[in-house]
Amino acid sequence: MSAFGVPAAAESVPATAILNAIPAQFSGEFLQWAVVFFVIAIIAAVVGARGVAGVSMTVAKWFVIVFLLLAIVSLLL
Template sequence: MDGITLPSVDHQLLSGIELSMPLQFSGDFLELAVLFFIIAIVAAVLGARGVAGLSMTVAKWLVIIFLVLAVISLLL
């Protein structure tokens, strides 16, 4: 590499060029499910049954998505 300098990783990230990362498993869905579950409990205590039901439904689906992605990532 005579006279050619490659941009550093920091420069690439700052310039908006993202490096491709392999598919990694994270617990974002589980964290969101816990958050919606807490919202559902607080809403139920305060008497907002509609908000509590909706939050619980969202939490349930996020847990299901988390479990499906966890199984897929373990199999791959």
């Protein structure tokens, strides 16, 4: 073990190998979560919980924005 708690075998891996192991494509999990929060917002609005509906809609909006940004970055790389 090194001073940082990393095993000695992990220290010998070059940084380029680690960067090449990270996929350049992103999954659509942000979009799935956006749909989940949108459905929660719709149900909360029907029930009358306006505060929950507003917060859920805000979270869904941010998930869509993050999804779009990651999709653009993925397409450019």
